[in-house]
Amino acid sequence: MSNIALPNEASDQRGNSFKVRAQSASEDARERADDTRPQPGSSAAAVLASEASDQRGNSFKVRAPDTRPQSGSSARAMLRHARYILGENTVTGVAFALFLVIVLAALVGPYLVPYDPLASDTAAALKAPSAAHWFGTDQLGRDVFSRVVVATRLDFFIAVASVALVFLMGGLAGVAAGFFGGWTDRVVGRIADTIMAFPLFVLAMGIVAALGNTVQNVVLATAIVNFPLYARVARAEANVRREAGFVQAARLSGNGEFRILLAQILPNIMPIMVVQMSLTMGYAILNAAGLSFIGLGVRPPTAEWGIMVAEGAAFMVSGEWWIAFFPGAALMVAVFCFNLLGDGLRDIVDPQRRT
Amino acid sequence: MTETVPLLDVADLTVEFSTRRGIVRAVEHIDVRIAKGETVGIVGESGSGKSVTSYAVMRILDRAGRIAAGAVHFTGLDVRAASEDQMRNLRGREMSMIFQNPRAALNPIRKVGRQIEDVLEQHSQVDSSALTDKAIEILDQVRIARPRERYHAYPFELSGGMCQRVVIALALACRPQLLIADEPTTGLDVTTQKTVMDLIVELTKRRGMSTILITHDLGLAASYCDRVVVMEKGRVVETAPSREIFTAPSQPYTRKLMRATPRPGVSLRDLLPEDDFIATGSGVRGLQTCQEGVTALPMGEGVRRPCSRAAPTDPTARARANGEASKTAAPLLVVEKLVKEYPRKGLGGFAKIFQRKPTPQPETFRAVDGISFTINRGESVGLVGESGCGKSTTSTMVMRLVDKSDGVIMFDGEDIGAIAAKAFAKLPMRKRIQMVFQDPTDSLNPRFTAARAIADPILRLGDVKGRAAVRARCETLARQVGLPLELLDRFPHQLSGGQKARVGIARAIALSPDLVILDEPTAALDVSVQAVVLNLLQELKDSLGMSYLFVSHDLNVVRLLCDRVIVMQAGRIVEQGPTEEILVSPQAQYTRDLLAAIPHPTFA
Numbered sequence: 001m002s003n004i005a006l007p008n009e010a011s012d013q014r015g016n017s018f019k020v021r022a023q024s025a026s027e028d029a030r031e032r033a034d035d036t037r038p039q040p041g042s043s044a045a046a047v048l049a050s051e052a053s054d055q056r057g058n059s060f061k062v063r064a065p066d067t068r069p070q071s072g073s074s075a076r077a078m079l080r081h082a083r084y085i086l087g088e089n090t091v092t093g094v095a096f097a098l099f100l101v102i103v104l105a106a107l108v109g110p111y112l113v114p115y116d117p118l119a120s121d122t123a124a125a126l127k128a129p130s131a132a133h134w135f136g137t138d139q140l141g142r143d144v145f146s147r148v149v150v151a152t153r154l155d156f157f158i159a160v161a162s163v164a165l166v167f168l169m170g171g172l173a174g175v176a177a178g179f180f181g182g183w184t185d186r187v188v189g190r191i192a193d194t195i196m197a198f199p200l201f202v203l204a205m206g207i208v209a210a211l212g213n214t215v216q217n218v219v220l221a222t223a224i225v226n227f228p229l230y231a232r233v234a235r236a237e238a239n240v241r242r243e244a245g246f247v248q249a250a251r252l253s254g255n256g257e258f259r260i261l262l263a264q265i266l267p268n269i270m271p272i273m274v275v276q277m278s279l280t281m282g283y284a285i286l287n288a289a290g291l292s293f294i295g296l297g298v299r300p301p302t303a304e305w306g307i308m309v310a311e312g313a314a315f316m317v318s319g320e321w322w323i324a325f326f327p328g329a330a331l332m333v334a335v336f337c338f339n340l341l342g343d344g345l346r347d348i349v350d351p352q353r354r355t
Numbered sequence: 356m357t358e359t360v361p362l363l364d365v366a367d368l369t370v371e372f373s374t375r376r377g378i379v380r381a382v383e384h385i386d387v388r389i390a391k392g393e394t395v396g397i398v399g400e401s402g403s404g405k406s407v408t409s410y411a412v413m414r415i416l417d418r419a420g421r422i423a424a425g426a427v428h429f430t431g432l433d434v435r436a437a438s439e440d441q442m443r444n445l446r447g448r449e450m451s452m453i454f455q456n457p458r459a460a461l462n463p464i465r466k467v468g469r470q471i472e473d474v475l476e477q478h479s480q481v482d483s484s485a486l487t488d489k490a491i492e493i494l495d496q497v498r499i500a501r502p503r504e505r506y507h508a509y510p511f512e513l514s515g516g517m518c519q520r521v522v523i524a525l526a527l528a529c530r531p532q533l534l535i536a537d538e539p540t541t542g543l544d545v546t547t548q549k550t551v552m553d554l555i556v557e558l559t560k561r562r563g564m565s566t567i568l569i570t571h572d573l574g575l576a577a578s579y580c581d582r583v584v585v586m587e588k589g590r591v592v593e594t595a596p597s598r599e600i601f602t603a604p605s606q607p608y609t610r611k612l613m614r615a616t617p618r619p620g621v622s623l624r625d626l627l628p629e630d631d632f633i634a635t636g637s638g639v640r641g642l643q644t645c646q647e648g649v650t651a652l653p654m655g656e657g658v659r660r661p662c663s664r665a666a667p668t669d670p671t672a673r674a675r676a677n678g679e680a681s682k683t684a685a686p687l688l689v690v691e692k693l694v695k696e697y698p699r700k701g702l703g704g705f706a707k708i709f710q711r712k713p714t715p716q717p718e719t720f721r722a723v724d725g726i727s728f729t730i731n732r733g734e735s736v737g738l739v740g741e742s743g744c745g746k747s748t749t750s751t752m753v754m755r756l757v758d759k760s761d762g763v764i765m766f767d768g769e770d771i772g773a774i775a776a777k778a779f780a781k782l783p784m785r786k787r788i789q790m791v792f793q794d795p796t797d798s799l800n801p802r803f804t805a806a807r808a809i810a811d812p813i814l815r816l817g818d819v820k821g822r823a824a825v826r827a828r829c830e831t832l833a834r835q836v837g838l839p840l841e842l843l844d845r846f847p848h849q850l851s852g853g854q855k856a857r858v859g860i861a862r863a864i865a866l867s868p869d870l871v872i873l874d875e876p877t878a879a880l881d882v883s884v885q886a887v888v889l890n891l892l893q894e895l896k897d898s899l900g901m902s903y904l905f906v907s908h909d910l911n912v913v914r915l916l917c918d919r920v921i922v923m924q925a926g927r928i929v930e931q932g933p934t935e936e937i938l939v940s941p942q943a944q945y946t947r948d949l950l951a952a953i954p955h956p957t958f959a
Binding site for chain 2: 253
């Protein structure tokens with residue numbers, strides 16, 4: 001994990017320090033003064049001088065200014081670092097910019113759009129793209145641009161919620177399977193195998209059809225079909241760290257197995273999981289839109305990309321291409337963005353590709 | 356340099372790597388010449404650029420690296436200007452390389468014989484009908500017993516030493532003129548190291564080949580090389596015939612390296628550089644004040660450790676102090692007839708049903724076979740043996756990370772062997788037995804800062820409560836192990852090997868344990884860092900009154916730190932007794948073999 005400041009890494013670190021703080025908050029009063037008394041220099045410190053020089057010897061000479069974490073310039077150093085990484089991975093930079101646009105549209109889009117996405121105006125139905133209606137209007141005279149922008153929130157929410165859910169289910173089950181092995185591993189493995197035995201989209205259709213046609217069930221179905229992906233990645237990553245030195249050291253420090261799992265192993269596989277989440281985010285959006293397209297999940301007249309494509313498809317033959325085209329394009333751009341972002345993150349996280 | 360045209364001429368070579376933090380110069384303006392038939396050692400600590408130099412010669416630098424300046428000529432051919440085709444012809448046929456990790460260098464899914472054939476075929480040395488015979492002949496030349504059978508072996512079926520022989524066979528298959536051996540024996544036991552090195556030297560001498568031996572081990576270079584090139588920070592510090600360099604090193608860096616190499620007849624303090632030696636004189640005084648500091652501070656469990664003994668600096672004083680200690684108290688650790696059995700991995704499931712003959716082997720494999728020993732309070736005991744002899748299994752059992760199969764482990768009068776390893780983690784007894792791990796990098800969680808790593812045992816088992824108090828305790832420990840306080844908030848990847856070792860030691864002593872198991876704590880470190888860490892360990896033992904069980908394969912290191920030595924072979928103890936006695940007049944043949952296998956350079 002050298003030198004990259006992934007957002008999750010920072011937050012995770014913060015998470016850890018929070019925990020320490022919370023544990024100690026009540027005890028702060030009992031702090032003893034003598035504990036903080038500085039110690040006279042030991043001979044070890046004398047020896048250290050020699051090692052410090054030796055350490056300088058060991059590291060290569062670096063011509064560029066050292067980005068040593070200092071309290072004052074740490075923010076600037078981090079910025080410089082981010083710029084370097086984005087400079088090395090231009091495509092990832094573009095994907096990241098697109099991602100910001102999507103997030104922005106999801107957050108504030110509904111307040112900025114020129115028309116009410118649900119207000120129909122039959123007088124202005126099926127109008128081609130113009131200055132008044134950038135993406136044209138649909139068969140009920142609703143503004144396609146407004147609907148595409150407003151739909152971002154719902155689609156993005158479904159994707160984020162399902163990915164978060166599958167991370168909790170698959171990620172944790174996989175980590176436990178990899179770390180404990182034995183029966184846990186077998187049970188998780190067979191569940192994953194069972195899910196993978198179905199054509200995934202058909203399975204998602206089945207789940208939504210059985211549980212009911214709601215947004216929650218779309219989220220749940222999307223999460224379940226992605227379960228094996230997360231469980232397998234997490235299992236593999238946890239398994240190689242099972243007997244790592246720091247895990248043994250944690251046992252010696254008196255950590256129970258569950259604590260080791262959550263506090264020692266999980267933070268270490270987070271980068272890989274974040275990559276996985278970004279890659280499946282695109283699939284989740286596609287899955288949700290796909291379900292809506294065939295009439296499962298979200299129902300009209302809600303603005304949602306999948307429904308809009310489904311509704312617009314009928315008008316393609318008569319030449320009103322814009323009704324289906326723009327939500328379709330939005331869908332494509334979103335999926336493209338998440339995949340690129342996932343690829344980029346994977347390259348950044350992969351130590352083999354790092355220079 | 357009697358010849359006018361050397362076999363290999365590296366002139367003013369500079370290699371640069373472009374990294375995230377800018378351009379890094381790994382090698383700067385170095386000159387190396389190798390004559391035909393010469394064996395040259397390139398010696399240096401990690402990061403000195405010795406491997407990068409050899410990669411530049413073979414032109415196998417990775418993507419980020421490039422030769423920025425200088426020239427490399429091999430038998431008159433300009434390596435820098437040569438086309439990739441020419442280089443491909445050169446590699447393997449004219450110059451070849453032996454890598455550090457033989458297992459990684461061999462293709463795991465290809466039979467070793469086939470891999471040798473691949474090289475021969477690539478350089479069309481023999482026609483295809485004779486390939487197999489030729490490969491078997493080459494296997495025979497590197498002294499692989501029953502080469503016809505081993506031709507069909509996969510790398511995982513062979514031992515480490517055997518794999519390295521196959522790698523040597525691969526390197527020598529096309530009779531190259533230059534062999535580059537990059538730390539060829541680092542992962543191997545001393546006895547295997549000796550046979551492998553003897554083999555390399557014999558084969559290359561007989562064929563009149565030149566050899567570059569890249570190593571961090573001065574003793575090894577001195578024993579096998581004609582000439583030695585000492586590198587530091589990407590520059591050549593000194594080049595001289597090996598006899599000269601070891602009798603009269605002219606450069607301070609070479610002297611420092613030589614001093615730091617553990618060898619017979621020196622004490623721990625002798626390993627530290629001269630200029631530091633003066634500082635260490637005051638260091639003893641510093642140590643005493645340190646001890647006062649330690650006693651003034653509340654220890655983890657509130658026990659104030661007596662600081663009665665003055666820091667013993669010579670071995671006799673140390674032995675005397677320990678003698679007193681052992682007289683006054685019962686042994687700290689008693690191990691009796693300890694056994695660890697592992698089930699043999701046989702054929703399972705369907706294969707078992709279809710198997711005709713029952714396996715003649717017993718169902719279990721005894722990794723540790725009925726060993727008994729004791730450790731007294733304040734004593735350090737060395738556990739020595741080759742890899743696979745059961746020394747690590749023994750230490751993990753004493754550590755209560757693994758359950759024993761049979762026998763007794765008594766710690767301070769209590770039978771801790773009876774407690775299941777899983778349950779032991781949360782007992783108060785846990786904090787009295789701690790461990791320093793072999794690989795400082797692997798044993799630190801990459802997501803924890805140094806302070807968090809040191810605090811971990813304190814938070815779980817310690818009596819110190821409150822964020823500021825824990826932090827203060829961490830800082831005290833950091834001072835004790837000589838870790839600068841500003842490094843406490845760094846992550847492991849931002850620390851050097853020696854600093855990581857210090858974090859590991861600080862974590863092990865955080866709970867003021869009675870017994871610390873040191874599992875080759877310096878095996879992954881450079882000699883100069885090893886010297887410092889060994890001294891630190893000795894100081895901490897004296898000031899905190901801990902006992903050490905020092906697991907190692909390096910007898911020279913054990914000699915420095917331990918009062919008594921236990922020599923293990925194949926799960927059994929072959930010999931145990933006071934260190935000097937065993938190392939000076941070993942009784943068992945195995946101990947004699949171990950001692951003889953250590954390279955003995957002619958130090959003045």
